Amino acid sequence: MKTRFILIQTSHAGNVGAVARAMKVMGFDDLVLVAPRWADVLSRPEAVERASGATGVLEKARVVATLDDALDGVDTLCATAMTPRDFGPPTATPREHLPLLPQRSQGVAFLFGSERYGMRNEDVYRCHVALTIPTAPDYGSLNLAAAVQLIAYEWRQALGGFGVAPSASQPEAADAQALAGMLEHWEQALVDIGFLDPAAPKKLMPRLNRLFNRAQPTPEEIHILRGVAKAMQQVAAKAKP
Structure with a gap:
């Protein structure tokens, strides 16, 4: 299934590289940046260094001017937000909502706001669901790449997951x-x-x-x-x- 990760107004190049790494380990490579702080963010040294071998994701990624430009080919938009918005979409955890999507959608986009302000209300309103990651009640601040990693993992599991290599056979006990x-x-x-x-x-x-x-x-x-x-x-x- 088409899966896209969209970063809106990202301000730190290192986070972009870390996001690329988080995506690659879960088998995703469609990354779009909407109006990032740096026009050359995908090639900045901090991004390449933090990608840690996932530079292929950076090379394939696109930078666009508006959110509309990032939505081609997807029909389901999932916002990520710590708090529900008035008049916004329903809020759900990734684990409870994502298993429902493979039967409903042809293409999914996960939207992440800027590191400092999160997603704007007008962008959240466009989405079909607002995914929230359960965290400690007194501290819910997640790094951007950490949030992407959690969403990417839960989505990969919803799609069937990857197999785990079997452990070495256990030696036989003495008689x-x-x-x-x-x-x-x-x-x-x-x-x-x-x-x-x-x-x-x-x-x-x-x-x-x-x-x-x-x-x-x-x-x-x-x-x-x-x-x-x-x-x-x-x-x-x-x-x-």
Whole structure:
């Protein structure tokens, strides 16, 4: 689905670069700037540096004079606003509203206002919904690129999301025979170093048995543990008079 991010009267070139990066990691590349502070904002060093590898988004981006010039090919406009506007569109969170859009729209534009003032009322009035990101009640100020990242993520999830690479397969645990042999080795080593009194063993070995059953050591780990037991026995043997 056509997806466009529109920045209105952006004043900081670094934010434009950071927005490009936020878009690219979510698979979006249609960026339009409406009347930014700097006409050459897309090529300014701060923008290129903050894009951090997403310069392709900057190279493809457009700078236009008015919001009307940025709306070609989209039929659904989503404002971003912290507070509802009188006579404005309904307010919703991205998570509750965005999953509804793929069935209703052919092209979506997300609009973001200037860093200092946010969106103008007249621009919000043109939109079909005002998206608000739930934040702490006493501090709701989000950096422009952070807001774009959150919206881009929620929209990507609404479109089906990206797959997650499976983790490496978990190694198989050692069998019960290997575990029992290691515990016998440890029991003897603990006796040799004087930690375990065979005449009054109490519950030490059952507790160790439960611990290693819970840990499910691999054959390689069993080998390490037996090496530790062997080293304890060697030290104990050297210490004998």
